Amino acid sequence: MSWTQKVLRVNLSTGSCESEPLNMEWAHQYLGQRGLATKYLVEETDPKVDPLSPDNKMIFATGPLTGTAAPTSGRWSVVCKGPLTGAIAASNSGGFFGAEMKNAGWDMIIFEGASDKPVYLSVKNDQAELKDASALWGKTVWQTEKELIDSSGDKDSKVASIGPAGENGSMFAAIVNDLDRAAGRSGVGAVMGSKNLKAVIVRGTVGVSVKDPMAFMQACTASNKILAENAVTGEGLPTYGTQVLMNVINGIGSLPTRNAQDVEFEGAENISGEAMHEERESDGKANLVSNHACFGCPISCARRSKMDPNNPLIAGKEQYQVTSGGLEYEAAWSLGAGTGVDDLEALTYCNFLCNDYGMDPISLGSTIAAAMELYETGAITDADTGGVELKFGSTDALVKMVEAMGKNEGFGKEIAKGSKRLCEKYGKPELSMSVKGQEFPAYDPRGIQGMGLTYATSNRGGCHLRSYTVSSEVLGIPEKTDPLTTDGKAALVKAFQDVTAAVDSSGTCIFTTFALSMDDIAPEIAAACEGDWSVDNLMEVGERIWNMERLYNIEAGFTAADDTLPQRLLKDAAKSGAAKGLTSGLDKMLPEYYELRGWGTDGVPSSETQQRLGL
């Protein structure tokens, strides 16, 4: 019921694919997906493991609601130790792959060891086998997915794969499914590549049942109604996608621009969701073609875009003269505002390349932005960049760097290491806009104070999807807080972190929480799953997951000293906008946060806290 209660264990070293029962005791403590897969990782691996060694494991995980009629039930996660950070990596994706895997009868697929030659995993319901992928190695995500589906003879098969970035061990390589959805962050694609696993193709026709169908339908119908009537999930996200945020965040002076030197981007309007709707001068057509939903999603925030086929950037490249996954806010920000480039079509092209080569656009754009600052400050020169003038605002430089990284050529090889390693190599570590080695996303913590604490304490390094306090501080959900103050932000961040951990682990999308509270989501889970799934228990599950992740990172070697932000955000005040004159007040929030969490001043969960949570 809701859990399939089956785990597929794939040993890439020996080639075995074995089914085993899901540990239901753990399922009741950690729910599913992010939480439950992390529990498996914690129990089965050493936190000090080299992330790219065969001893690291990689888990594809669905939640109990994945593949059901719950709204946004298409979510799945990849959990492993991440090479970009050396911390726990739990990278969440949508699309259709996760629901297909669940429908094939699997809660999780655990990959262990490493193959000595390229392979892919083929799953058809309970039949699983590793197959030779020599002919696919070196191919892009889009080529791989097409060839695998064509050769499978079943057009309804779903694929998750890595592109050249994952094969080449880029520190921020993504795993891409359904052509343009991605488990993008922390370099999970490099872990897959290190195991010589090119792809997973899955077809499932088993079905997913729930404990109490009538109660479940009622809960889902109620949730669907709330999502439809909410201004964000029923209007803003459907109309503009996540790109609804570009003008909003720029408007409040919190759009990190030119490697976070500025907080407002003069070209923001040109790369916004609104701009995607406008007719292009070149061919009179809009960049945006249509809205698209992930499996089970009534919101449909995904964008489908098409460039002007006559754009010189894609001349002779038929593979990019297509309709495909369009710009999300994070990609438009990092590749655009981050680098100072406001060419919507060029950003769309770079985004296509991210999907096709399997690269995380947040880390990529932010790393190129860091490289641009290195160039402008003279730390790197034309001799390093192969003659590319790496200046802020240069579309040409941006495109050349994205292409170079995809092809693993020239300075692209340096970009592929991420901004932390890049800036350290050239003696300017302070220019990396990262936390725990992972580039932070599109919200400047000087103007949205809660996001500073969010980034600093995120268990997977710089990230907005661990506690999206923008919801409260900017959008006023569930209630408006002042983005410029640190007051109350420690409690806000903690609450968002725990809710998010629980929602992620259910197998639904965190975007539902713009409209749904735990009072709406808990009944979905309670009707689907055996056990106590009250709001209180789910909040405790979320807190347990958060502390488990924290303990993993501590054992991996992280300390309170790593709960920090780039010096630029702590020392250099915002130059303009609402936050003009402000820096991040992290030092005011962090001690209060530790205390609220029941952690010592050293940032370690106290024994009482661990005991209370059953850790």
Add this chain to the structure above:
Amino acid sequence: MHKALVMIPEKCTDCSQCEMMCSYELTGAFNAPKSRIKIFSFDEPDRNVPFTCTQCEEAWCMRACPVEAITVDESTGAKVVSEERCVGCKVCTIACPFGTINYDFDRGKVTKCDLCGGEPACAKVCPQDAILYMNVDATGNQRMRDSAELLE
């Protein structure tokens, strides 16, 4: 008057909620591959098309069935497969020009849209209003109105 399902591809986002609810009506589990309504996605031009049985007035499947397992539900006009009578010969799947009646290996029977007895679950759940259930003689009205609006 009977009602008919009307699909509006321009509104469909390929979210699969219709497929899930249809499969639930048939099997008691969420299992989109077993759905009798199916969304087909096309890239160029970019389009998602929900597709199911249109309940032909003179139904080829019904005529082809050698054991009279397909009958008309007079209350809805749906052509309904009797699981008791169906022998799984699949002749109806050959007769249907649209492919909307199909054999289910697990059940050993054919399955097709039965309009859920007059309350089609697909139309009810569709979050985009891409699947409507309306009077059979009014199915083109909205599209006519949309086309008329384009005239100067």
